[in-house]
Amino acid sequence: MVNSLDIGSDATRVALVNYASTVNIEFHLKKYFSKAEVKQAFSRIDPLSTGTMTGMAIKTAMEQVFTENAGARPLKKGIGKVAIIVTDGRPQDKVEEVSAAARASGIEIYAVGVDRAEMRSLKQMASQPLDDHVFYVETYGVIEKLTSKFRETLCGFDACAHGHNCEHICVSNNASYFCKCREGYVINSDKKTCSKQTNEEARADLTENACMCEAQIAFQRKVHNSIQTLSSRLDDISNRVQQFDLRRA
Numbered sequence: 001m002v003n004s005l006d007i008g009s010d011a012t013r014v015a016l017v018n019y020a021s022t023v024n025i026e027f028h029l030k031k032y033f034s035k036a037e038v039k040q041a042f043s044r045i046d047p048l049s050t051g052t053m054t055g056m057a058i059k060t061a062m063e064q065v066f067t068e069n070a071g072a073r074p075l076k077k078g079i080g081k082v083a084i085i086v087t088d089g090r091p092q093d094k095v096e097e098v099s100a101a102a103r104a105s106g107i108e109i110y111a112v113g114v115d116r117a118e119m120r121s122l123k124q125m126a127s128q129p130l131d132d133h134v135f136y137v138e139t140y141g142v143i144e145k146l147t148s149k150f151r152e153t154l155c156g157f158d159a160c161a162h163g164h165n166c167e168h169i170c171v172s173n174n175a176s177y178f179c180k181c182r183e184g185y186v187i188n189s190d191k192k193t194c195s196k197q198t199n200e201e202a203r204a205d206l207t208e209n210a211c212m213c214e215a216q217i218a219f220q221r222k223v224h225n226s227i228q229t230l231s232s233r234l235d236d237i238s239n240r241v242q243q244f245d246l247r248r249a
Contacts (some may be wrong), residue, residue, distance in 0.1 A: 001143070001144060001147045002014070002035055002038050002039050002042070004147045007032075007033065007034060007035050007038060008033050008034070009033045013029040013030070013033070013071055013072075013073075014029065014032065014038050015027060015028050015029045015031070015061075015065045015070070015071070016041070016045070017057050017060055017061050017065060018045060018047075018048055019052075019053055019054065019056065019060075020047070020048035020049050020050060020051040020052065020053070021048070021049055021050060021051025021053055021092075022048060022049070023053060023056050023057050023060045024048065025060065025064060025065060026045055027041055028065060028070040028071050029065065029066075029071030029072055030070060030071025031071070052087060052088075052090060053092055054085065054087055054092075054093065054095050054121070054125070055091060055093040055094050055095040056093055057085070058085065058095065058098050058099055058102050058109075058125065059098045059102075061083055061102070061107075062098070062101065062102040066081050066105070066107055075106070076163075078161075078163075080108065081106055081107045081108065082108045082109075082110070083107050083108070083109050083110070084112060085110065085111050085112065085125055086112045086114065086140075086143065087111075087112070087113060087114065087117050087121075087122075088114040088116060088140075089116055089117060089118075090116075090117070090118040090121060091118070095121055095124050096124040096125075099124060099125040099126075108133075109125055109126050109127045109133065110126060110127070110133050110134075110135070111125040111126040111133060111134050111135070112135045112136075112143060112146065113134075113136045113137070114137055114138070114139065114140055114143070115138060115139065117136065119134075119136065122134045122136070160172045160177050164177055165179075165192045166180070166192055167181075167192060167193045167194050168180065168181045168182045168185065168194050169181065169182065178191070179191055179192050181194035182194070184196065184197050185197055
């Protein structure tokens with residue numbers, strides 16, 4: 001699932017709460033900002049002892065994970081908060097009230113039941129509509145197949161509409177965004193501001209734009225070469241006119 005996310009400080013942020021009879025925050029939203037770091041952190045996590053204190057885990061996530069101090073973005077930015085709760089048993093504590101409180105705070109909850117999970121509890125935890133937020137799989141290995149479903153929430157989010165730092169153009173990308181510059185400008189190293197494009201950079205664009213098909217590149221090269229040829233001829237004509245004027249003088 002991590003591979004399908006655009007992880008970064010200005011993109012999707014990931015935290016992990018591990019729970020059984022106890023609850024442990026493995027890492028907060030402000031801890032890792034790359035897929036490699038998150039995947040490595042996952043690989044180091046050991047399962048906790050038996051037990052299923054799901055309600056306590058939801059309360060912990062709401063009060064200690066989805067906070068600005070822990071790395072959540074300010075509410076005014078409108079960045080979506082999504083919790084994916086995975087359980088393979090019946091909760092040993094109450095989940096309905098704490099789940100309602102979490103949803104009321106702006107957290108969208110997906111509930112994924114594995115093996116012996118109780119469907120009634122999954123429905124009590126999940127956001128509406130339940131058909132889009134409640135899932136059951138026979139084994140943990142099948143959860144990966146749900147990745148596309150989880151991404152629908154992130155892909156439907158317009159990050160640019162909720163504020164950005166781009167000087168020229170903002171382009172939404174899943175739950176994040178990236179900046180582009182208007183024609184004649186190039187993006188600076190900060191990936192947010194723009195500078196006037198030089199002639200050298202303009203020529204480089206003809207060969208470095210990987211999104212442009214070969215026919216377009218060839219056409220632009222031809223046009224560019226034609227312009228250079230015309231400019232050269234105009235310079236030559238201008239020089240001849242000057243020499244002619246000098247002879248007449």
